[in-house]
Amino acid sequence: MMEKVLEVKNLKKYFPLKGGVLQKSKVQIRAVEDVSFDLYKGETLGLVGESGSGKSTTGRTILRLLEPTQGEITYEGKSISKMKRKDLRSFRKNAQMIFQDPYASLNPRMTVGEAIVEPILSHGLMSKKNAVETTMELLERVGLNPDYYHRFPHQFSGGQRQRIGIARALALNPKVIVADEPVSALDVSVQAQIINLFKDLQEEFGFTYLFIAHDLSVVKYLSTRIAVMYLGEIVEICDKEKLFERPLHPYTQALISAIPEPNPRKKEKRIILQGDIPSPSDPPKGCKFSNRCFKRMDICTKVHPEMIEVGGHGIRCHLYTEKEGN
Numbered sequence: 375m376m377e378k379v380l381e382v383k384n385l386k387k388y389f390p391l392k393g394g395v396l397q398k399s400k401v402q403i404r405a406v407e408d409v410s411f412d413l414y415k416g417e418t419l420g421l422v423g424e425s426g427s428g429k430s431t432t433g434r435t436i437l438r439l440l441e442p443t444q445g446e447i448t449y450e451g452k453s454i455s456k457m458k459r460k461d462l463r464s465f466r467k468n469a470q471m472i473f474q475d476p477y478a479s480l481n482p483r484m485t486v487g488e489a490i491v492e493p494i495l496s497h498g499l500m501s502k503k504n505a506v507e508t509t510m511e512l513l514e515r516v517g518l519n520p521d522y523y524h525r526f527p528h529q530f531s532g533g534q535r536q537r538i539g540i541a542r543a544l545a546l547n548p549k550v551i552v553a554d555e556p557v558s559a560l561d562v563s564v565q566a567q568i569i570n571l572f573k574d575l576q577e578e579f580g581f582t583y584l585f586i587a588h589d590l591s592v593v594k595y596l597s598t599r600i601a602v603m604y605l606g607e608i609v610e611i612c613d614k615e616k617l618f619e620r621p622l623h624p625y626t627q628a629l630i631s632a633i634p635e636p637n638p639r640k641k642e643k644r645i646i647l648q649g650d651i652p653s654p655s656d657p658p659k660g661c662k663f664s665n666r667c668f669k670r671m672d673i674c675t676k677v678h679p680e681m682i683e684v685g686g687h688g689i690r691c692h693l694y695t696e697k698e699g700n
């Protein structure tokens with residue numbers, strides 16, 4: 375039986391939309407709307423969706439870098455939503471975030487070695503001498519020269535900076551890593567190297583990853599399971615193999631059809647979605663995907679579909695019913 379590390383139940387995160395007189399408004403951006411999933415020890419759950427789907431907000435809210443509006447997040451059986459400062463600090467040691475732009479999270483006046491040593495010392499994990507040695511080992515482990523300890527962030531390329539970001543996250547020996555679009559800003563060849571590094575580190579240290587990306591082809595190689603998000607909701611979640619063999623949700627079908635296929639004979643016709651993702655402050659009635667869906671029915675614009683289980687897929691779409699299992 376797989377061990378649950380993190381449980382997310384009915385998570386919501388709304389932001390007030392400022393405007394009008396006194397910058398007050400009743401309109402809210404519903405960035406995350408009723409998201410539930412479990413994260414199992416040692417797995418990689420890929421969280422994918424277009425920009426504006428709420429995937430990054432979900433990642434940040436789970437680590438309480440943003441306060442949830444509603445919902446329950448549990449780590450190893452303890453509620454994160456209600457954690458006080460001391461427990462939250464210990465949770466944050468065990469659950470690290472890797473950002474799309476590691477440069478923004480590195481102090482330009484600190485050498486990269488100092489930036490990695492700092493969290494080790496602030497958590498009181500070891501002496502300064504040992505922290506420096508550990509940092510040099512970490513730099514080597516992520517594919518950098520240990521002498522880079524003394525260099526500043528601006529002296530590195532995008533790929534090298536992401537390796538530094540990874541080394542910094544590893545410094546606290548975490549169990550869970552939330553990686554938010556960690557390769558999106560990199561060249562394709564560098565992307566592959568960094569994804570391989572994530573995979574090798576997981577095999578070596580047994581990390582559990584929540585890997586966020588807007589591109590299904592990026593999460594395809596690394597993920598055990600995949601959750602597809604659209605306008606603040608998970609619309610389909612299942613094992614990676616099931617998702618690619620038989621995607622059920624029309625949105626997932628469109629995303630998969632957009633992945634380049636090297637063998638033209640195997641390639642299915644690309645599904646081109648019309649229009650952009652609507653604003654999360656004013657989502658369509660009924661199914662949130664209804665204004666772009668090529669399989670829309672009458673019910674779709676009237677009734678919001680619930681998440682149901684169909685043949686091992688969690689799916690939110692009126693085309694399927696739990697009973698039929700079709």
Ligand code: SF4
Nearest residue numbers: 661664667674691692
């Ligand atoms: Fe399309 Fe209807 Fe399914 Fe929504 S519920 S994805 S509109 S078929």
